[in-house]
Amino acid sequence: MTGNSPRFCRLDKLLTDNRAFWQFMPFASPELVWQHSHPALCEWLDGLSDAAIAEYLQDGESLAQALSPWLPDAPELYHLSQLESLVDLTDCGPEFAWPKGLEVGIPGRKWQQITAFNQAIPMLKLPLLEWCAGKGHLGRVLAVRHQMPVVSLEWQQALCEDGEIAARRLQLPIRFVHADAFDPASAAHVVAEQHAVALHACGDLHVSLLQQVAARQGKAVTISPCCYHLIRAPHYQPLSQAGRESQLQLSKHDLRLPLQETVTAGQRVRRQRRAEVSFRLGFDSLQRHLRGSDSYLPVPNVQKAQLNEGFASFCRWAAEKKQLELPAAIDFEHWLHLGEQRFARVERMELVRQLFRRPLEMWLIEDRAGFLAEAGYQVTVGTFCDKPVTPRNILIHAERKDN
Ligand SMILES: C[S@@+](CC[C@H](N)C(=O)[O-])C[C@H]1O[C@@H](n2cnc3c(N)ncnc32)[C@H](O)[C@@H]1O
Structure with missing residues (x-):
């Protein structure tokens, strides 16, 4: 079964027909x-x-x-x-009483991003996995809001240490795992009874999370992709069936186009x-x-x-x-x-x-969404904040259909 939306098919045709104008x-x-x-x-x-x-x-x-x-x-x-906003302003708005000191050490724009990301995702009462967590800023906000334990996986030791200190100070149930997301052993942290999240994990890093979640039939996953060009293969490897059938072959140079924000x-x-x-x-x-x-x-x-x-x-x-x-x-x-x-x-x-910048990004987003739909997920795509907060403001949320 193909999980790709009519939007993907139309974008694919128009991007292919008009290659001479952008590729x-x-x-x-x-x-x-x-x-x-x-x-x-x-x-x-x-x-x-x-x-x-x-x-x-x-x-x-x-x-x-x-x-x-x-x-x-x-x-x-x-x-x-054009995309709909996923942020539910009636729920947990800016007036939500975050614990004192939660935002300490989080730069202003990053705080806006993570609180917006938090507002855009449902509370599923599942343990959380934060993939490529950095200092775990998002994990702390989610631990508070969801009242659930969080595992934060990050590659840089120093960021894990900073994140651990912050979590301990706030007495939050967060465990840092210092690991390489590409190491097959890291897949063990992706489990079925879990809501996995990744905010701005680059290229293959967020793709690897989607693949692991689908393979383990994790209950839910939410990502906001970035840096589509940071891939290990010489060309983009489509994830969905329709993506694989597309005539488009995307080089790393092409994949940089969605990030070219001169405005x-x-x-x-x-x-x-x-x-x-x-x-x-x-x-x-x-x-x-x-x-x-x-x-x-x-x-x-x-x-x-x-x-x-x-x-x-x-x-x-x-x-x-x-x-x-x-x-x-x-x-x-x-x-x-x-x-x-x-x-x-x-x-x-x-x-x-x-x-073609945003349409190509939407093609890449719909390829991810199509992959998740093919793996049995109900998928939602939308924005979680305005562009000045971050130009990478698209969010993909997927929940297993049999939940
Ligand atoms: C753009 S940052 C995003 C951090 C955090 N999610 C945020 O939004 O603040 C990407 C993070 O991925 C981490 N990272 C890069 N390669 C990784 C790998 N192979 N395994 C795990 N983490 C990795 C980086 O160290 C960095 O902290």
Whole structure:
């Protein structure tokens, strides 16, 4: 039986049909990639001011409308990625009397995330397992609200120790397990009579929890996924039957798209990014010319201080890293100018890719939900907080149907 929703099937078709608009590396292309296939779209993109781009990045619905002459599926893609909130504000609202000191040591935004996550999940009167717990901030909140024991599994010893101290101080029934979630022995902590949770466990880490829960027929599991690209295989391995049947093959680069949230960056960060990307693209144009090869050459991460030294210094640093000899006379101004022009094109290609950011995340979410439905679970998908609290605000909750 396939557990995938009609939404998955539609997203899959639209993402597949429109691959040419998102499944490529804007960095690697010196021109707008649709220069020949969609010249009118490129003309429109070229005519956009920086302010107009910033506005479209804030307003996905307007972006979808604006792109619809060339991408008739754009408005539907936008609507397919809208989700209901799962937070029940009538239950355990902000006025809930949390024990004094519970929030000590929890940064403000993390506190907002975990109290919202807590509000979005039902109380099942089951022992809890917190997968990839960090310091167990969520586990403490759930131990209080659910009045149930919690096992918190975490890989970093220091975080386990901090979490243990906090739990002891508050006299909460929490046991830390210092373990690698991928170690087959860790599966022993996943049991049938349990509600397993994972808040922002990266890529394969939350996938491993879903697989263990399904294998052991755990009663309930709730996750909020993040970092879809942190996987061990070279490509995404779909979980559901329809996911496996999809024609989409997702690389790690593709899987980063859902995380590309430019909207929250401030002026200073945006200026820094513009400088760095222009430097990189200017160097890329230079190296293509010097090597006589029209292919992109990835350059490693750079210290911010290196960027302050200017473009010429950056090129010397990058050339050394790539074992490329620079001639004595180089017109750096020319190559920087090319880099700045390419930056403007990358921004415009990324603007079009933005339209697919949330739909691709929804495809990945529905693949997880479909897997759980196939394993016999009743699955709910929705948001647990607004994006400013965390852009990774989607929650999947699954309960065994025979509960
Ligand atoms: C993004 S943090 C989330 C922590 C916590 N759930 C939260 O929301 O605050 C991911 C956590 O996974 C842990 N982690 C990474 N790899 C792991 C592994 N192989 N096994 C167990 N935990 C792991 C990290 O140490 C980190 O604490």
